[in-house]
Amino acid sequence: MITHEANSFSNILVNLRDLRGELRNSAREIEEHRRIPLNIIERLRGIGIFGMCFPQSWGGAGLTSIEQILVLEELARGDTATAWCAMIGCDSGIYSGFLEEKSAKEIFPHANLAVAGWIHPQGKAEIVDGGYIVTGKWRFASGSPHGDVISAGCFLYRNGNLILDDNGKPLWRVMLARPADYLFSDTWFTTGLRGSGSQDYSTQELFIPEQHAFNFSAPKRQGPLHKTPDAILRKMAGIPLGLARACLDYIYDVADDRTDRINDVKWRNSKRVQTAVANAENQLFITRNAVLTSVSTLWQALEADAAHDDITHWRVQSALSRRNAFQTARTIVSSLYDLQGGGSIYTHETPFDRALRDINTICQHAVAQEKVLQVCGDILLGGKVEDYFI
Known part of the structure; x- marks a missing residue:
């Protein structure tokens, strides 16, 4: 049952906690069908997930970046692929802010x-009167089976x-x-994140009006x-943090029922299990707090229109x-897998x-790669911010 005022942050979290069990029970179906079931998508719409980055004046939730992290963390405790599709899907509210309001309303009427x-520029957009002629092929269209709007970098x-x-x-x-406007190819046969439906897509000589394209710098x-x-x-970062938490949740849930064969004691009384759990909790606590502190401080700096160097630092x-959240979550999940x-x-x-x-699949995303360290190190040593997405 969806509560009233679903667009508030607190009510979104309450509704997601109610949904968590259903997501866990649907995990097998989500994997086997390689997409999120439409009934779950409609639940997410009703809760206000895809609108959480739209301002309240548009009927969205207007959540801060920290609140978005906590929402995705809660979703990932139920199902990683669903959280991933929510993470991509809610970018509609962010994208709308790079369009003139009239054009944004044309693309996003609610x-x-x-x-x-995929926003990475893989396509070709030939400038013509009034817009662009677009041709190209893109990958990783997460959530494409239920997507209402398709983005394509060109x-x-x-x-x-x-140019x-x-x-x-x-x-x-x-x-x-x-x-x-696109042809989708069902190529999504993967190691993990199978339920995200991240298909390939292409188009030939598609006309896009100039007002339906945007630049992240404007x-x-x-x-x-x-x-x-x-x-x-x-x-x-909410997704790997939530996934790691879900694995720890499972350990706690079965600790009274499982026996550590090495020591012939219940998991709850096994020193080996106790040590592994404490280590995982410590890693997750430190990593989660680093994420929340850095994003919260960055948000405050942006709100205060702080100096460019301060904003860049955060x-x-x-x-x-x-990046550390992705990599640490992999360490935690691997250790509990071995446990x-x-x-x-x-x-x-x-x-x-x-x-x-x-x-392992989500750690192949660009935000989790070693290049992030190199780019950040360059900036820390006095280089300019040349990568849009650090």
């Missing part, structure tokens, strides 16, 4: 529309020539269109979600703590097989 697609061309900015860098835009809406382009990434700290022993290998006996596959 605040509960989910976006899907390099800009004029008369067949790539460069004053620094010699290619210009690019994110194009927004309807799913019917926001039209004020506020911390639009002052810097990293807002779409800030919330991502963007770097946010990026580093986010479980032989039972971990069975697909449906425990959550650990799926959890290990999911965490």
Whole structure:
């Protein structure tokens, strides 16, 4: 049952806690069908998940980046793929802030529309009168089976020539269109995150009106979600944090029922299990607090219109703590997988097989890669912020 005033942060969390058990029970179906069931998508819409980044004036929840992290953390405690699709889908509210309001209303007539697609510029957008002719193929359209709006990153061309900015860098835009404008290919047969439906998609000579494309460096809406382009990434750490927490939840739930064969005692009384759990909790506590502290301080700096160097510093700290959340969650899940022993290998006996596959898959995302360290180190040593998404 969805509570009243579902758009408030507290009510969203209450409703998600009610949904957690249903997500866990649906995990097998989600994996096997390789998409989120429509009944769960409609539950997410009703709770206000896809509208949580829209301002309240649009009928959205207007959540801060910290609140978004906590929402995704709660979702990931139920199902990682559902949380991933929610993380992508709610970017609709962020994208709308880079469009003129009239154009944003054309694309997003209400605040509960989910976006899907890849913003990395892989396509070609030829500039023509009134807009662009777009051709290309993209990957990783998470949530595409239920997406209402599809995003596609494109390099800009004029008369067949790539357009460069004053620094010699290619210009690019994110194009927004309807799913019917693209051809989707069911390529999503993966190690983990199988339920996200992250299909490939393509189009040939699609006309996109100029007002339906945007540039992350030119926001039209004020506020911390639009002052810097990293807002779409800030919330991502909630997913590995929630997944690690779900694995610990399971250990606590079965601690009285399982026997540690090495010592022939219940898990709850096993020194080996006690040590493993304490170590995992310590790692998760430190990692989670680094995420929340860095993102909260960055949000405050953006709200206060702080000096550029201060904002850059906390963007770097946010990026580093986010990467660490992914990598530490992988360490925690792996350690609990080993703690479980032989039972971990069975697909449906425990959550650990799926959890290990999911965490390894999401750790292939760019935010979890070693390049993040190099880019952040460059900035810390005096370099400029040249990567949009740290």
